[in-house]
Amino acid sequence: xxxxxxxxxxxxxxxxxxxxxxxxxxxxxxxxxxxxxxxxxxxxxxxxxxxxxxxxxxxxxxxxxxxxxxxxxxxxxxxxxxxxxxxxxxxxxxxxxxxxxxxxxxxxxxxxxxxxxxxxxxxxxxxxxxxxxxxxxxxxxxxxxxxxxxxxxxxxxxxxxxxxxxxxxxxxxxxxxxxxxxxxxxxxxxxxxxxxxxxxxxxxxxxxxxxxxxxxxxxxxxxxxxxxxxxxxxxxxxxxxxxxxxxxxxxxxxxxxxxxxxxxxxxxxxxxxxxxxxxxxxxxxxxxxxxxxxxxxxxxxxxxxxxxxxxxxxxxxxxxxxxxxxxxxxxxxxxxxxxxxxxxxxxxxxxxxxxxxxxxxxxxxxxxxxxxxxxxxxxxxxxxxxxxxxxxxxxxxxxxxxxxxxxxxxxxxxxxxxxxxxxxxxxxxxx
Ligand code: 4AD
Numbered sequence: 001x002x003x004x005x006x007x008x009x010x011x012x013x014x015x016x017x018x019x020x021x022x023x024x025x026x027x028x029x030x031x032x033x034x035x036x037x038x039x040x041x042x043x044x045x046x047x048x049x050x051x052x053x054x055x056x057x058x059x060x061x062x063x064x065x066x067x068x069x070x071x072x073x074x075x076x077x078x079x080x081x082x083x084x085x086x087x088x089x090x091x092x093x094x095x096x097x098x099x100x101x102x103x104x105x106x107x108x109x110x111x112x113x114x115x116x117x118x119x120x121x122x123x124x125x126x127x128x129x130x131x132x133x134x135x136x137x138x139x140x141x142x143x144x145x146x147x148x149x150x151x152x153x154x155x156x157x158x159x160x161x162x163x164x165x166x167x168x169x170x171x172x173x174x175x176x177x178x179x180x181x182x183x184x185x186x187x188x189x190x191x192x193x194x195x196x197x198x199x200x201x202x203x204x205x206x207x208x209x210x211x212x213x214x215x216x217x218x219x220x221x222x223x224x225x226x227x228x229x230x231x232x233x234x235x236x237x238x239x240x241x242x243x244x245x246x247x248x249x250x251x252x253x254x255x256x257x258x259x260x261x262x263x264x265x266x267x268x269x270x271x272x273x274x275x276x277x278x279x280x281x282x283x284x285x286x287x288x289x290x291x292x293x294x295x296x297x298x299x300x301x302x303x304x305x306x307x308x309x310x311x312x313x314x315x316x317x318x319x320x321x322x323x324x325x326x327x328x329x330x331x332x333x334x335x336x337x338x339x340x341x342x343x344x345x346x347x348x349x350x351x352x353x354x355x356x357x358x359x360x361x362x363x364x365x366x367x368x369x370x371x372x373x374x375x376x377x378x379x380x381x382x383x384x385x386x387x388x389x390x391x392x393x394x395x396x397x398x399x400x401x402x403x404x405x406x407x408x409x410x411x412x413x414x415x416x417x418x419x420x421x422x423x424x425x426x427x428x429x430x431x
Contacts, residue, residue: 006042008077009085018089019074020045021097023123024065034062036094037084038073044125046083047073049091058094067106068123070097115417119431122421129261130418134407136255140247141224141401142203148246149239151199151226156189158205162381164188165328169208171219182207185400187330188385190227191361194396195388201226203403211426214303215415216353216405220424227398233332233342233360236397237318240346240356241276244316244401248272248410262411268350269410271314278318281340284309300326301345306353313349320344329375330368331359342397348409355406358399365389 003018022040029035032051037044049062065071074093079086104117105124114121121127145151163170164185171182186202193200206223226239248269251259256266279287288295293308295301301309301319310317321340324333331341343359362368368389372379379386407419417423422431 004042005038005040005045005085008045008087008089009043012087013077014079014087016077017074017092018077019072020089021072022070024067024069024071025125026067027065029063034059036062036065036071036073038071039123039125041128044084045087045089046080047075047089047091047094049094054091054094058091061096061099062091062094064099065096066100066102068103068120069099071095072097115423115428116431118422125261127418127421129258130407130411130413131421133251133255133258133262133411134403134419136258137247137251137407137410138203138403140250141243141403141406143250144243144246145199145201145226148242149199151201152193152197154190154193154197154200154202156183156186156202156204158183162188162378162385164330165208169210171207171209184208185223186225187227187398187400190225190398191385191388191396194227194229194398195392195394199226199228206400213426216303216408218404218416218420218423218425221405221420222403224401224403225398227396229394229396231360231397232395233320233344233358233397236358236360236399237278237320237344238275240344240358240399240401241274241316241318244276244346244356244406245272245274247406251410259411262413264410264412268314268412272349273315276316276318276346277313278320278344280321280337281319281323282321284319298323298326301354303353306347307351310347310349310353311351315349316355317347317349318344319347327359329371329377330361332362332367348405350409350412352405352409352412355409356399356401358397360395360397363389363393363395365393 002021022038025037025039025044027036034049036047038047051059072095073091075089075091078088078090080088159180160183164187173180185206186204190200190202202225205220207220210217210219252266252269259266285297288305288308291308293305295305321337322343324341327341331343334340334342345354346356347353348355404416404419408416
């Protein structure tokens, strides 16, 4: 029966005869011995192949193997403190499944080259740890919404006729002779469902034709977009902090080994406690200037300003009540603070910056049309969206969390590109 490396380590299977399937991670030949570190999806383990302990064909296979050749190994588990993980397999059999060709990732580890061979680099220990961590973080976010809050997940279209976040970053496509776009956000479709299902979310790709080359912009990213009937902005922010806290806390408790494998200091994440900090836009602008940045009231925060605001923080920070005229058409004005909207961006600490944008939505027809006209939107593209305000409208709120930005922060990565298998940016769409 085939076992895996993780099980051997977990069950401390010393003295047991095992069979493993995997790939060569690295290889060292020394006289009558070949030391092959093999990997499978659960970890790495050293296999010691001694010439007189295996058949002739197996000895040849062990000598011929390349890095990333695939193989089957049988042998006995021995404790060995010098081996990675503290155990070694003393081989009784070693069979190549596919020897393949010499693996191209060897000396050149430049970022550009690793992006060219991304489909192979995804086998690396670093990328494996990140992809596993992303899987768990995705699951915890979903789990919070599904099990703790009773949300329904819905499936929106990816091809749409209108934008939601302004025209400048729309990817245009030819839809059977008509102009259409890849969705920038599924928010408007999520809003449809609050009138039927109450609390819903979408987890799907959003597309932004971002011309900027930054460490936090992708042209295609995964977007978690909850939308809730009868939620005001205060409830909306509380839901966000509870959800983010749940996922971070569960990751720290259940998978500290993955956080550590990604180089993340787990103790820093333990400081992410509830409630998160809150600051209004006007105060945040003053704070940026006080801390040595330079910005005017009425301007939006860029990466530099967000870094200034969050550099020394340990918890995420909500910035709320932005000026109405720099925000999207669907955000409701705050009657208590004229000229501002009932919105908030959630900034991750230690310079990572914005991970969530959310707001209370305008739910009255006239108010929405007035704002759309002010922002010069073509009303006829949005007739269906206006119908939601024509027929039984109710107050509602929602937000969008960029999965890759969230993962970048939780794992404390320098660049967003490693949070997603195949990053799409202004200069790369291959492989
Ligand atoms: O602030 P944004 O543009 O808001 C919306 O799209 C709303 N319609 C969401 C909603 O209320 N349902 O984007 C939301 C989040 C940002 O906070 C950020 O995390 C992520 O989406 N994001 C990006 N992530 C990676 N690359 C990009 N180019 C991104 N643009 C936005």
